[in-house]
Amino acid sequence: MKTIIRKRVLKAGIAVVGLSSLxxxxxxxxxxxxxxxxxxxxxxxxxxxxxxxxxxxKTGDEIVNIDRSGNALAGLRAQSQAGNVTWDxxxxxxxxxxxxxxEGLIEPLDHDELLADAPDGTPPSExxxxxxxxxxxxxxxxxxxxxxxxxxMFPEDDQPSTIEDVFDxxxxxxxxxxxxxxxxxxEWALIADGVDREEVYAMLETxxxxxxxxxxxxxxxxxxxxxxxxAQPPQLLADQEVAFASAYNGRIFNAMVTEDQxxxxxxxxxxxxxxxxxxxxxxxxxxxxxLHFATDTQxxxxxxxxxxxxxxxxxxxxxxxxxxxxxxxxxxxxPTHEPNFATALQKDDLFxxxxxxxxxxxFNAWLSx
Amino acid sequence: MxxxxxxxxxxxxxxxxKVSLRRTVRRSKIKALLLVAPLLIFLxxxxxxxxFEMLWRSVDNPEVSTHLSRTVSALEGWNGESLPDExxxxxxxxxxxxxxxxxxxxxxxxxxxxxKSGMRSTISRTARRVDTLEPPYRAxxxxxxxxxxxxxxWKLIQREASPxxxxxxxxxxxxxxxPDGEIVKVPEHMRIHATLFWRTLWMSAVITGLTLLLGYPxxxxxxxxxxxxxNLLMILVxxxxxxxxxxxxxxxxxxxxxxxxxxDVMVALGLIADEARWQMIHNKLGTIIAMTHILLPFxxxxxxxxxxxxxxxxxxxxxxxxxxxxxxFRRVYFPLTIPGIAAxxxxxxxxxxxxxxxxxxxxxxxxxxxxxxIAYHMQTSLNWGLAAAIASILLFVVIICYLVFNRLIGVDxxxxx
Numbered sequence: 001m002k003t004i005i006r007k008r009v010l011k012a013g014i015a016v017v018g019l020s021s022l023x024x025x026x027x028x029x030x031x032x033x034x035x036x037x038x039x040x041x042x043x044x045x046x047x048x049x050x051x052x053x054x055x056x057x058k059t060g061d062e063i064v065n066i067d068r069s070g071n072a073l074a075g076l077r078a079q080s081q082a083g084n085v086t087w088d089x090x091x092x093x094x095x096x097x098x099x100x101x102x103e104g105l106i107e108p109l110d111h112d113e114l115l116a117d118a119p120d121g122t123p124p125s126e127x128x129x130x131x132x133x134x135x136x137x138x139x140x141x142x143x144x145x146x147x148x149x150x151x152x153m154f155p156e157d158d159q160p161s162t163i164e165d166v167f168d169x170x171x172x173x174x175x176x177x178x179x180x181x182x183x184x185x186x187e188w189a190l191i192a193d194g195v196d197r198e199e200v201y202a203m204l205e206t207x208x209x210x211x212x213x214x215x216x217x218x219x220x221x222x223x224x225x226x227x228x229x230x231a232q233p234p235q236l237l238a239d240q241e242v243a244f245a246s247a248y249n250g251r252i253f254n255a256m257v258t259e260d261q262x263x264x265x266x267x268x269x270x271x272x273x274x275x276x277x278x279x280x281x282x283x284x285x286x287x288x289x290x291l292h293f294a295t296d297t298q299x300x301x302x303x304x305x306x307x308x309x310x311x312x313x314x315x316x317x318x319x320x321x322x323x324x325x326x327x328x329x330x331x332x333x334x335p336t337h338e339p340n341f342a343t344a345l346q347k348d349d350l351f352x353x354x355x356x357x358x359x360x361x362x363f364n365a366w367l368s369x
Numbered sequence: 370m371x372x373x374x375x376x377x378x379x380x381x382x383x384x385x386x387k388v389s390l391r392r393t394v395r396r397s398k399i400k401a402l403l404l405v406a407p408l409l410i411f412l413x414x415x416x417x418x419x420x421f422e423m424l425w426r427s428v429d430n431p432e433v434s435t436h437l438s439r440t441v442s443a444l445e446g447w448n449g450e451s452l453p454d455e456x457x458x459x460x461x462x463x464x465x466x467x468x469x470x471x472x473x474x475x476x477x478x479x480x481x482x483x484x485k486s487g488m489r490s491t492i493s494r495t496a497r498r499v500d501t502l503e504p505p506y507r508a509x510x511x512x513x514x515x516x517x518x519x520x521x522x523w524k525l526i527q528r529e530a531s532p533x534x535x536x537x538x539x540x541x542x543x544x545x546x547x548p549d550g551e552i553v554k555v556p557e558h559m560r561i562h563a564t565l566f567w568r569t570l571w572m573s574a575v576i577t578g579l580t581l582l583l584g585y586p587x588x589x590x591x592x593x594x595x596x597x598x599x600n601l602l603m604i605l606v607x608x609x610x611x612x613x614x615x616x617x618x619x620x621x622x623x624x625x626x627x628x629x630x631x632x633d634v635m636v637a638l639g640l641i642a643d644e645a646r647w648q649m650i651h652n653k654l655g656t657i658i659a660m661t662h663i664l665l666p667f668x669x670x671x672x673x674x675x676x677x678x679x680x681x682x683x684x685x686x687x688x689x690x691x692x693x694x695x696x697x698f699r700r701v702y703f704p705l706t707i708p709g710i711a712a713x714x715x716x717x718x719x720x721x722x723x724x725x726x727x728x729x730x731x732x733x734x735x736x737x738x739x740x741x742x743i744a745y746h747m748q749t750s751l752n753w754g755l756a757a758a759i760a761s762i763l764l765f766v767v768i769i770c771y772l773v774f775n776r777l778i779g780v781d782x783x784x785x786x
Contacts, residue, residue, distance in 0.1 A: 071748045102493060103475030214558075225651065226734065241628060350490050357750060358486040358559075364742075365561040367734045 033062040034290060037075070038091040040067030041231055042254040046306035047091075049324070051294040061290070070229075072096060076105045076280060085280045089287045094137055095349040095356075097278050101136035106278040108136050114288055116296035118315035127297075131346075132274055132312045138295055139276035141309035144335035144344070145184045146270045148233070148252040151262045153243045163269040166244050167192040167220055174243025177236045180226035182363040183352060184246060184271050187345060189216035191269045201348045210359070214366055226367070237263055253308035253333050257326050267340040273347040274312060308333035420764075427757035430534035432480035433526060436473060437464045441530040449524050458506035458517070462499065469496040483752060484525055484536065484546075491516040521548040537758035542566070562759065565739040570766070572657060572738070573721040579661045580668040580717050581710060588672035588709070593681070610666040618727050621659040625650040625731075651733025659731045660721055667720060668713035675709030711778045719767055739763060 036052075038044045044065055052063045068075050072092045079085045092100070100106045111133045115124040125133060132139035147166050151159060153174060160172050166188070178185055190200050190209065193216045203209030225242055227233055233245035234255040249270070255261040277295070279287055293299065300311035301319035308330060311317060320330050331337055335344070378386040434441055439460035447453045468474040474496055481488035491514050502509045511518040528550060529536075539545055539552060543560040547553045554560070587606065591599050609617060624630045632646045641647065649655060679702065687697035725740040732738070739759060746756035 074748045074751055077751065098493070099475055099479070101475075102472065102478065104472040105475075108472075239628060241626070353493070354482065354487045354490045357482060357752070360750065361561060362559050365559055368561055368564060368737070 031060045031062070032286065033064060034088045034287060035064045035066060035086055036089045036091075037066045037068050037072055037087050039069040039230070042251060042307055043309075046250075046303050046309075047294075049306050050303035051290075051299050054299075055290060055293055058293075059289075073100055073105075076100055077103070080105050080281070085282060087280050088283045089291065090278050090280060091140075091275065092137075092278055094131070094134055094139070094274050094276070095347075095352050097134055097137040097276075098349060098353060100278060101134070105281060106136045107281055107284045109133075109138060109279065111138060114138075114292060116292055118297050118313065120315070122315065124295075124313075127313050127315050129274075129312055129314060132276070137276055137278055138291070139274035139312035140295060140300060141275050141303070141312055142272055142336055143275055143309045144249045144270045144272040145179075145246060145347075146249045146252070146335075147188070147244055147246045147266045148237065148263050149244045149266065150237045150240060150242075151264045153240060159264065160244070161266060161268065163188050163266065164192045166266070167216060169220060169223060172243065175223050175225055175241065176220055177225045177227050177233050177242040177245035179246055180228050180367075182359040183347070183356070185217060185363075186210070186213045186359065187271055187347075188246075188269060189213040191345070192216060197269065197343065197345045200345065201351045204351065204355070204359075210362070214362075217366075234261070234263070237261070249333075249335055250307040250309050257323060257328060267335075268343050270335060270340065270344045271347050272335050272344050273349075275309075276312065304330050304334070308335075310334045310336040423757045424761055425757075426754055427537050427761045428533045428535065429754065430480075430529060430532055430536075432477045433529040434532055436468055436477040437461065437526060437530075439464050440526060444523065444527045444530070447523070447527065449520070449527065452507070452518065452520060453523055455505055455507050457523070458510050459504070461517070462502045462506045462510060465492070465496050466499045466502075469499050479751070480529065481525065483540070483755075484529065485521070487516060488522075488525075491522075524548050524550075534754075537754040538762070540755050541758040541762055562739065562742065565737065565742060566762070566766075569722050569738045569740070572653065572736075573718050576657055576660050576664060576721050577668075577714050577718045579657070580665050581714065583661070584665055584668035584672055584713065585706075585710075588669045588676055591669070591673045592676035592679075606666055606669055609662070614663060614726060615730075617663055618659055618730050621655070621662070621731060622650060625655060625658065650731050651736070653732075653736040655731040655733065656728050656736035656738075659727050660724060663727060664717045664721060667716045671712035671716065672706065672709040675706055675712075679705045707778070711774070715770070715774050719770065722763065722767065 036047075038047055044067060048063075048065065052065075055061060056063060066087065069091050072090050073096045075087070076085075076090065079087065090106075097106065101108070111124045111128075115138065117123055118127040128139065129142065147163065149160055154160065154172065158171075160166065160168075165172050166176065186204055187200050190203055190213050191197055193212060195203055195209075195212075204213065225236065227236065227245070230248055230251055233247035234251050236242045237245050237252075238255065238259070238261050249265060252263050252265055256263050277291060279291065295313075297313055297315045298319065300313050300316040301321075303309070304311055304316070304320045305322065305324040311320065317336070320334070322328060323330055332340075335341065380386055380389050440457060443457040443460040444453055447457065465474070468477065474492055478489040478492040481492065495510065495514050495517070498513050502513065516522050525548065528546065536546060540555075541562050543555050543563045544552055545555050587602070591602050591606070593599075594602065622629070626632070627646045627648060629650075631649070632641075635641045636643050636646065649658070683701055683705070684697055687701040688694070692700065722738070723740060724738060725744060728736055728738045729741050729744070732741070740763070743756050743759050743763075746752045746759070
């Protein structure tokens with residue numbers, strides 16, 4: 001802290017006026033360093049621009065970004081077992097948050113007390129979308145798992161448009177890149193096989209349903225390249241290593257607008273879910289001001305200038321404007337935009353909390369055959 | 370000619386020589402110990418303690434006995450033929466109520482979910498509605514979630530009440546306990562670990578064989594060329610050794626992938642059609658090629674150090690006694706290099722069964738090793754007990770390899786450099 005103050009002093013020069021005003025600012029808010037864990041890449045960048053920069057400017061806090069959300073649950077457990085929790089705020093998926101909450105690794109949150117009201121006074125519990133506020137969790141975005149394709153690899157008059165096309169090797173040949181996990185793939189396999197999307201999860205609880213999903217995946221297995229990091233699908237598509245790739249919609253959007261890639265998103269059967277903040281046990285006092293700030297209506301709307309993830313607050317949706325770099329209208333690229341949302345499926349966290357272990361083992365066994 | 374026992378020899382200041390000598394030796398021993406103490410302490414903290422922790426974790430089973438303690442004692446003496454009595458259900462309700470208050474049901478539900486899918490949500494859903502439970506608890510619990518009405522659920526709780534478990538070891542070799550407590554194979558579509566152990570072993574053997582095949586001539590050249598040339602060659606061997614593992618692995622990706630350098634060249638030369646590019650990476654072949662390259666120096670260096678000590682005159686003698694080149698090589702030179710082959714072989718083999726990054730990057734689906742599943746269970750599935758069990762089995766395999774090797778060749782003959 002000392003060095004920060006000293007730097008400030010230097011910047012302010014020797015003017016006494018500058019010094020005294022600085023002293024006031026410092027005493028109002030003790031400057032601190034916040035270790036914030038997130039997903040890295042374009043997503044962390046959007047958080048940095050929308051939340052961190054204004055926050056640092058306002059308070060003088062330092063924010064250290066750690067790209068560990070992919071293994072956040074393991075990290076929290078390890079830190080808690082070692083008795084030395086260094087993370088102050090963690091961005092994670094609601095399914096992981098449920099587990100962490102049950103293990104007492106993260107703080108229960110009283111949303112209406114901790115979070116900001118909407119500009120019109122609506123309390124947070126009514127302003128956030130369904131499922132956004134968990135016992136220990138507050139969502140910031142709605143994102144979506146979609147399949148995208150490289151439009152250069154198909155004739156202009158016959159571009160794929162539905163999830164069935166992804167499983168149709170005859171009419172749409174080429175490699176597919178899919179996430180190396182059962183999540184999303186099982187759902188898409190069943191939907192492509194003609195199962196109604198309302199019945200997908202009920203079906204996956206039965207042996208026949210799981211077998212049916214694997215049978216469907218078998219039809220494309222030889223043409224699949226499995227990815228594990230969110231940055232891989234846009235890269236594979238850009239290199240034309242694959243024709244289709246499942247991906248997080250924001251990454252594809254980012255490649256489309258900032259790198260001018262000829263990608264198209266198949267919104268059909270998008271599997272959307274939420275993503276947001278949890279507070280490691282014992283850190284609530286330290287981060288509650290930041291959390292209050294970073295989840296308010298304006299901040300969530302601002303984030304949408306940088307990445308095409310929908311804000312988790314209803315009051316933010318109206319404020320979503322244009323892309324910060326290109327000035328492109330953001331609304332049509334949002335997962336929650338009406339035409340995109342027509343056949344969307346919400347990921348069932350409870351189902352995956354129960355069956356992820358078993359299905360992942362089965363999935364891995366299936367892969368290695 | 371024997372000396373008569375005279376008065377003990379003494380040093381100048383009158384201390385018996387024996388005592389004085391012993392003192393000196395002890396002092397130098399303490400000095401030596403102090404010198405190695407940092408290393409010993411380091412080994413103890415960084416190596417032995419984690420090792421025991423790992424072995425401990427692979428059998429440790431505290432979840433049910435601590436978080437369902439009332440239920441467990443209520444189940445004592447239960448015969449498992451029909452649902453337990455009301456007392457057990459009441460105890461369960463009480464345990465869950467307490468767990469919900471203290472928010473420590475997470476590990477318990479994960480533990481039970483490993484054995485029976487669905488237990489995680491059964492526990493979390495019941496715990497969330499624990500305030501609505503009322504006597505008779507049996508009916509009340511079954512109404513909240515009918516899993517509590519299944520006999521297997523209760524048998525599972527009774528079985529996992531023991532503070533130690535072998536389920537992790539069973540799971541590590543694709544076995545499981547049936548509800549009745551018998552050891553059975555997991556269903557065919559769930560088997561994965563045994564295949565991976567087997568694959569790790571045979572692919573490591575292949576990699577070891579390839580490094581020997583490629584490394585032997587290089588080591589021979591190194592040992593027999595004049596110093597001027599052999600130094601240059603040595604640098605060529607060591608240069609990749611000093612390059613980051615990740616760089617070397619990703620370079621192989623650039624070379625071997627289907628849009629990669631090698632395929633491009635072959636297509637340009639007309640050797641293969643553009644549509645029929647070879648799949649050389651993200652499979653077993655990719656793992657074998659990349660790991661052979663990466664581990665090659667570990668074979669060449671021990672071989673070289675052994676070959677360097679073989680006087681060239683032996684081969685000349687064999688030739689002058691009428692041996693044809695191949696015969697002299699086979700009967701004279703080759704047997705002398707066996708300690709080097711053994712050292713390189715065991716080094717490469719043991720390194721490769723523990724290899725992790727390269728198979729993860731270039732192995733695709735079919736070229737993965739068991740180590741990748743240890744990482745998976747550590748980082749993603751968070752089943753640390755299973756990760757510990759797999760790692761322990763791998764440790765036993767290495768120890769067995771070492772013992773067999775010691776029996777066959779003898780560790781004292783090994784020269785590592």
